[in-house]
Amino acid sequence: MAYKCTRCKKTVEVDYEYSGIRCPYCGHRILMKERPTTVKRMKAV
Amino acid sequence: MKVELLELKENRVRFLLKGVSAAFANGIRRAALAEVPNLAIDEIALYDNTSVLFDEQLALRLGLVPITAEDPSVFSLPEECQCGGAGCPGCRLDFMVTVEGPGMVYSRDIKFTDPSVRPVVDTIPLVVLGEGEKVVIEGYATLGVARSHAKWNAGTLCGYKNLPKIEIGPECNGCGKCIAECARNILVLEAERIKVTDPLNCSLCKLCVRACETGAVKVEPVLDCFVLSIEGDGSVKARDMVWMATSEIRKRAEYLGNWLAEFA
């Protein structure tokens, strides 16, 4: 699953072995989950 | 029963209904509010949405956009359609929204495959897009009634009131206190006497009755006469809306009659 760093905007792979979540490029600790590429169906209510 | 037309516009109709009960007038009001079938976007498929709004918010905004067809009678409600609710061109109207930022996505960007179907208002802002943001949405609109969801609300403002009857007795001394009190400004002083300019506009608040010291002003509702005001959002013409509402009442009354006949 791809994440995106909110500071450097780079796509990040999360290393679950490493204790704690951190961007490997800039060290920022806030990551965002990217939108999946699947089509999302919903009722317009 | 007697009907008298007071005002007829594209979106609004006002008429007098004489010699009926309050239940009947209320029946028309309720049917126009909740039982008139019209078009609204029902289900969407989001291919891409990088805008500020969440997918669900965008879906709600799309659903609320009123949609009109040149001839809505060619479409049928999904539950009454010959396809049995599975989805066919008779009950589903496909559309597509593809906009790339920067700029605003308007209701006119909803492109239906059927050229006779379009949003009523072109300038509804749906979502604002920044540089590089994008929405790609596909979906369909269906007929529906407001009983199931307010987005199918064709009759937005429907109401009725008793016909007001205002009488000025011979005790009137022309003091003008009722004129100052009237919120609708329908009373004028003419040759030392109070005159009513527009009795239909009266809200039956009876403030003038309270203000009058001589007891000359009398305001009474005419119990079997109603002023009905039906206003729509533009997806169905007001004239057709009253017609469809009354047909719905007739249909139900017939159903009830047939059902009761089984026991007789």
Added chain:
Amino acid sequence: MIPVRCFSCGTVISGVWEEYRERIKSEPPGKVLDELGVERFCCRRMLLSHVEIVDTLRRYQ
């Protein structure tokens, strides 16, 4: 974003929003609402009391 319809009566009011927003810079809001045909107070409060925060929010995308 301005709500598409009036919360109370369901009339579509967002269609006049952009014109309203432009015109209140130089004219009194009450007069603009009258001219745009926004009649009832339920619909008028939708436009009058709306605060557009979508542009502020977008910076934090």
